[in-house]
Amino acid sequence: MKSIIQLxxxxxxxxxxxxPNRTLLQLLREDLGLTGTKxxxxxxxxxxxxxxxxxxxxxxxxxLAVQARGRQVLTIEGLAENGNLHPIQKAFVxxxxxxxxxxTPGMILSAKALLDTNPKPSETEIRxxxxxxxxxxxxxxxxxxxxxxxxxxxQSTEVS
Amino acid sequence: MLLPKxxxxxxxxxxxxxxxxxxxxxxxxxxxxxxxxxxxxKLNIDKPTHVISIARIPGLDAIVPRDxxxxxxxxGVSAAALSRHELMMDRFTPLALAAGRLGAPMIRNRATxxxxxxxxxxxxxxxxxxxxxxxxxxxxxxxxEKEVSVNxxxxxxxxxxxxxxxxxxxxxVETPAPWSGGxxxxxxxxxxxxxxxxxxxALLTLKSADGPIAxxxxxxxxxxxxxxxxxxxxxxxxxxxxSDEVFQQAGEIGVGLCSPITDHRGTxxxxxxxxxxxxxxxxxQALERAKSWKP
Ligand SMILES: Cc1cc2nc3c(=O)[nH]c(=O)nc-3n(C[C@H](O)[C@H](O)[C@H](O)COP(=O)(O)OP(=O)(O)OC[C@H]3O[C@@H](n4cnc5c(N)ncnc54)[C@H](O)[C@@H]3O)c2cc1C
Ligand code: FES
Ligand code: FES
Numbered sequence: 001m002k003s004i005i006q007l008x009x010x011x012x013x014x015x016x017x018x019x020p021n022r023t024l025l026q027l028l029r030e031d032l033g034l035t036g037t038k039x040x041x042x043x044x045x046x047x048x049x050x051x052x053x054x055x056x057x058x059x060x061x062x063x064l065a066v067q068a069r070g071r072q073v074l075t076i077e078g079l080a081e082n083g084n085l086h087p088i089q090k091a092f093v094x095x096x097x098x099x100x101x102x103x104t105p106g107m108i109l110s111a112k113a114l115l116d117t118n119p120k121p122s123e124t125e126i127r128x129x130x131x132x133x134x135x136x137x138x139x140x141x142x143x144x145x146x147x148x149x150x151x152x153x154x155q156s157t158e159v160s
Numbered sequence: 161m162l163l164p165k166x167x168x169x170x171x172x173x174x175x176x177x178x179x180x181x182x183x184x185x186x187x188x189x190x191x192x193x194x195x196x197x198x199x200x201x202k203l204n205i206d207k208p209t210h211v212i213s214i215a216r217i218p219g220l221d222a223i224v225p226r227d228x229x230x231x232x233x234x235x236g237v238s239a240a241a242l243s244r245h246e247l248m249m250d251r252f253t254p255l256a257l258a259a260g261r262l263g264a265p266m267i268r269n270r271a272t273x274x275x276x277x278x279x280x281x282x283x284x285x286x287x288x289x290x291x292x293x294x295x296x297x298x299x300x301x302x303x304x305e306k307e308v309s310v311n312x313x314x315x316x317x318x319x320x321x322x323x324x325x326x327x328x329x330x331x332x333v334e335t336p337a338p339w340s341g342g343x344x345x346x347x348x349x350x351x352x353x354x355x356x357x358x359x360x361x362a363l364l365t366l367k368s369a370d371g372p373i374a375x376x377x378x379x380x381x382x383x384x385x386x387x388x389x390x391x392x393x394x395x396x397x398x399x400x401x402x403s404d405e406v407f408q409q410a411g412e413i414g415v416g417l418c419s420p421i422t423d424h425r426g427t428x429x430x431x432x433x434x435x436x437x438x439x440x441x442x443x444x445q446a447l448e449r450a451k452s453w454k455p
Contacts, residue, residue, distance in 0.1 A: 020168030021163040021164060022163075041161070042202060044267060056269040057265060059270070061161065062195055062198050062199065066213075067194070110265065110266070131264045132266045132267060
């Protein structure tokens, strides 16, 4: 039986009827058309479906839509402001941390969750933070560099 | 990967949840973090017709210290919360360390301690850690309540002492005695997202900073159908002066208590070697922490 849930997605309140067996990933991609969140393995292994739920990164493929009732969800679509890329997004582009791009939304959200709580992470902390996000193209090095650069940019813009 | 259909319940009190469980029993599954249940449902291994989420029951996700005597950890506390909690890291070190090694960050944000224990997987990270802390789990049904030691909780792969009409409410742990230190070592082929090939939890209590061993507890995961306590190795250590040699011997005794298998994660011979090495290493780390114990 469908139930009506209300949640906040990228700052906007959404009200929608969902079946209990619908995942948050399906809700985002299929009902709201937010296809930036990717469907990889569906089993929690790859991190392509990473979104930030009430401040913490989670695998949207392992969260029921009904479990997100009343909660705040941030997807990759919610990062840019007034058409300007978020510093992490910009650093990924500048550093060449994107090849096919399938892992990128998840990587960026894991990086954002890290920098929100730990603005000056060590390389190890960065690698741990993205350890649930698999990338089959880049070999991770450029991704790590992009997160380091983004951390510096965010720091310097906050100081000035 | 689609989920089959089911009816969803979201009780907001413990009473309501227990009532639902007693009514629906075997047809229902409790949903905590969902990192195991939803995977099993997608793979058609578990096919509950009812799913009871416990995420909106207040208090289940709290870590409550009981003076200096111990701590009550709600069954719904996440691995992430356990790994970041100062008191847990300080006094209940094996559990905080094990929680920090479970899966990857996104999994840790959802995975609960209750789900980890009820799963009853031989390789689960939190089980050996709870065992060396002599943790007790509180199981509640609509009509009764009982406490079971985790050392008696596991019966076989995926099989534990909990009944279908029971909910795990909390995990109670006594604070280890003064001059105690703990450790947790997980061996997998990769650093994250790895089901252990061998894991070892240890807790060592000294008579004083440089004293002999007053108490030793060692538990292994992934080496037998259930996680196991290495009682023989523990008894061997009690009363001895801590040294590399006695830790090595404890590791050798430990190997004899295990029945590891060969699978795609590692061979039996390799696992046995690792049990020996990791026991020694875990005891050494526990000793360092015990020596620097602070009131
Ligand atoms: C990608 C991935 C990596 C993983 N890596 C690890 C790892 O490294 N180490 C490890 O140990 N595990 C790992 N796991 C398994 C899983 O994440 C853990 O076992 C986790 O702790 C399960 O908790 P949960 O809250 O998600 O459980 P759920 O999936 O919600 O529940 C698991 C089972 O326990 C029952 N249950 C849950 N809570 C209660 C309760 N309070 N009372 C009664 N029954 C209850 C459920 O009905 C279900 O049968 C991994 C899983 C995935 C998907
Ligand atoms: S699609 Fe969710 S982790 Fe792979
Ligand atoms: S860029 Fe292709 S998977 Fe990461």
